[in-house]
Amino acid sequence: MSRIGKLPIPLPSGVTVEIKPGQAVVKGPKGQLVVDFDPEIEVKVEDGQVVVRRPTDGRRHRSLHGLTRALLANAITGVSEGYVKELEIKGIGYRAKMQGGKIELSIGFSHPVIVEAPEGITLEVPEPTKIRVSGIDKQKVGQVAADIRAIRPPDAYHGKGIRYAGEVLRLKPGKAGVTGG
Template identity: 60%
Template sequence: MSRIGKQPIAVPSGVTATIEKGIFKVKGPKGELQVPFNPALEVKQEDNNITVARPTDRPEHRSLHGLTRTLIANAVKGVSDGYTINLELKGVGYRARLNGRVLELTIGYSHPVVLDPPAGVSFVVPEPTRIDVTGIDKQLVGQVAANLRKVRKPDAYHGKGVRFVGEKIALKPGKAGATGGKGKK
């Protein structure tokens, strides 16, 4: 049996969950989400726990078992706590600012880059070189953060660009053979 799939999901107080045929709906203080799942799987709610069971040990049921449990657990955590991904800007003159909901980035291009977040995601700029992407849908928050990083990926030689907080960038060495004109006659 799947080690992830057989673990029960604890539903915190203030969160209500309903299970219909093929759709798991969860509502909490941060919002509400729907998670579609394969109707062959059995999703049950007992007391404050949700369990996912598979009908057989066929490979397709085995692969869906842990996935479904993880997607439901992410939805429950999202509506109760939410998700945040932190990004930082490295580079001289690189900065971010909010203009309403819209994020404006000055990151070395000839023009500012303007990004409008999709519904369910918001940007927070606690300082000019830091951006927090927040929301209740883990997949959507991660995708928006990845798209934001893609606007200016960290440079391999200097490390300048948009990166996740704590991300290590392996810097390439510069041209070691340049001697500054010495040795030429």
């Protein structure tokens, strides 16, 4: 039995789950998400919990069992609490600022880079060297944060660039013969 799939998902107060064949509509205080899943997987709401069951112990059903449960749990957490990814900007003169609903990044290029938030995602700049990406869809929040980081990933020698908050980098040593610099 799948260790993840067999765990019931508790429903927080204010969150409702409507099950249709192959689809679950999760509504909560922060919004609504639709989770598509294989119609062979059985999803039911039983006394305040969402339960996921599989029809057989076949390889395909075993893999879909845990996946479906994880996607539903992420959607329930998203509509009740939301997800946040924080990014840090390191480097002399590197900074970000809000321009309407967009972020303008000055990160060592000859021109500023403009980043627009897709629908359902909120971008904030609490400090000039910090960016906060938030939303209710875990996958979309992670993808937007990864796209922003990919604009200027951290340099392996100096650590300059955009990184996730708390990300630890192993810096490479420079050339052995160079002193100071």
